[in-house]
Amino acid sequence: xxxxxxxxxxxxxxxxxxxxxxxxxxxxxxxxxxxxxxxxxxxxxxxxxxxxxxxxxxxxxxxxxxxxxxxxxxxxxxxxxxxxxxxxxxxxxxxxxxxxxxxxxxxxxxxxxxxxxxxxxxxxxxxxxxxxxxxxxxxxxxxxxxxxxxxxxxxxxxxxxxxxxxxxxxxxxxxxxxxxxxxxxxxxxxxxxxxxxxxxxxxxxxxxxxxxxxxxxxxxxxxxxxxxxxxxxxxxxxxxxxxxxxxxxxxxxxxxxxxxxxxxxxxxxxxxxxxxxxxxxxxxxxxxxxxxxxxxxxxxxxxxxxxxxxxxxxxxxxxxxxxxxxxxxxxxxxxxxxxxxxxxxxxxxxxxxxxxxxxxxxxxxxxxxxxxxxxxxxxxxxxxxxxxxxxxxxxx
Numbered sequence: 001x002x003x004x005x006x007x008x009x010x011x012x013x014x015x016x017x018x019x020x021x022x023x024x025x026x027x028x029x030x031x032x033x034x035x036x037x038x039x040x041x042x043x044x045x046x047x048x049x050x051x052x053x054x055x056x057x058x059x060x061x062x063x064x065x066x067x068x069x070x071x072x073x074x075x076x077x078x079x080x081x082x083x084x085x086x087x088x089x090x091x092x093x094x095x096x097x098x099x100x101x102x103x104x105x106x107x108x109x110x111x112x113x114x115x116x117x118x119x120x121x122x123x124x125x126x127x128x129x130x131x132x133x134x135x136x137x138x139x140x141x142x143x144x145x146x147x148x149x150x151x152x153x154x155x156x157x158x159x160x161x162x163x164x165x166x167x168x169x170x171x172x173x174x175x176x177x178x179x180x181x182x183x184x185x186x187x188x189x190x191x192x193x194x195x196x197x198x199x200x201x202x203x204x205x206x207x208x209x210x211x212x213x214x215x216x217x218x219x220x221x222x223x224x225x226x227x228x229x230x231x232x233x234x235x236x237x238x239x240x241x242x243x244x245x246x247x248x249x250x251x252x253x254x255x256x257x258x259x260x261x262x263x264x265x266x267x268x269x270x271x272x273x274x275x276x277x278x279x280x281x282x283x284x285x286x287x288x289x290x291x292x293x294x295x296x297x298x299x300x301x302x303x304x305x306x307x308x309x310x311x312x313x314x315x316x317x318x319x320x321x322x323x324x325x326x327x328x329x330x331x332x333x334x335x336x337x338x339x340x341x342x343x344x345x346x347x348x349x350x351x352x353x354x355x356x357x358x359x360x361x362x363x364x365x366x367x368x369x370x371x372x373x374x375x376x377x378x379x380x381x382x383x384x385x386x387x388x389x390x391x392x393x394x395x396x
Contacts, residue, residue, distance in 0.1 A: 035084030053106035056118035062126035062144035325394035331377030
C-alpha cells in the first residue's frame with residue numbers, strides 16, 4: 001500500500017513538472033531564402049526567470065499576467081526543407097520549472113552559426129523576484145521587472161528599462177543602456193558605450209573605451225572609461241569619474257567630486273563637497289564650489305568659482321591662464337605666482353591682494369600675489385608656469 005502511495009505521488013510530481021512542457025507547440029515554415037521554426041509555450045508556478053542560450057537575442061517583457069509565455073524563432077538559410085529541418089533540430093530548446101524558477105534554454109550541437117539565427121521572447125509577470133538572462137553573443141532587452149536583473153552577453157548590446165530592483169549587466173563589447181533604474185546599477189562592457197537615462201540608486205559603470213552618459217542619480221556615481229567621454233548631469237551623492245583621454249562634464253553634485261582625464265577637458269557645474277580635478281593637458285572649469293577644490297592641468301587653462309571655502313585649495317597648470325572667481329561669502333587667503341612670466345601678469349578686482357614681481361629687465365620675471373579676501377580663511381594657492389592669473393568678483 002505504501003509503495004502504491006509513493007508511486008502515485010511520484011506520478012503526480014512528474015505530471016506537474018511536465019505540464020508546462022506539454023503546453024509547448026512548434027511549426028516550421030519558409031520565409032524567402034530562410035526556413036523558420038517557431039516554438040511557443042507557457043510556464044507557470046515560478047517566482048523567477050532564467051534564460052540561457054548559446055546564441056541569439058533575448059527579450060523579456062514584464063506585465064500584469066500571471067504566468068510565463070515564450071516564443072522562440074530559429075532561422076536558417078537552406079535550399080531544401082529537409083536540410084533546414086536537420087539544421088533547426090541541431091539547436092535544442094528546453095523549458096521547465098526548476099527549483100521554483102521558470103527556465104528556458106537554447107543549446108547547439110555545433111558552433112557554426114553562419115547561416116543560423118535565433119531569438120527568444122518571454123512575457124512574464126512584473127512582480128518577479130529575479131530575472132537572469134545570458135547569451136554568448138546576441139543582444140539582451142529586459143523591461144518592466146520589479147525584482148533584480150542580471151544580464152550577460154558575450155558581445156551584444158544590453159538594454160534595460162523600468163527595473164525596480166538592483167541591476168547587474170555585462171557584455172564583452174556591446175553597448176549598455178538603462179532607463180528608469182530604481183535600484184543599484186553595476187554595468188560593464190569591454191568597449192561599448194554606456195547610457196543611463198535615469199537612476200535612483202548607486203551607479204557603477206565601466207567600459208574599456210566607449211563613452212559614458214548618466215542622466216542623473218539620487219545617490220553616488222562611479223564611472224570609468226579607457227578613453228571615451230563622460231557626461232554626468234546631476235548626482236545627489238558623490239561623483240567619481242575617470243577617463244583615459246576623453247572629456248569629463250558633470251552637472252550638479254550633492255557631495256564630493258573626483259574628476260580625472262588623461263588629456264581631455266573637465267567641466268563641473270557645481271559641487272557641495274570638496275572637488276579634485278586633474279587632466280594631462282585639457283582645460284578645467286569648476287563652478288559654484290562650496291567646499292574648496294584641488295585642480296591640476298598639464299597644459300590647459302583653469303577657471304574656478306568659489307562661493308565658499310572650507311578647506312585649503314590648489315589651482316595649478318604648467319601652461320595656461322588661471323581665472324578665479326571669489327564670491328562675497330568666500331573667506332580665503334590667497335597665495336599666487338606666475339613663473340617665467342614673459343609678459344604674463346597677475347590681475348585682481350580686490351585691493352586686498354598685494355601684487356609684486358621679481359627678476360631683472362632682461363631676465364625671467366616672476367609675479368606674486370598675496371592677501372586675505374573677505375576677512376581671510378583657508379589658503380588658496382594658484383600657480384602657472386606660463387600664463388596669466390586673474391582674480392575676479394563672483395556674483396551672489
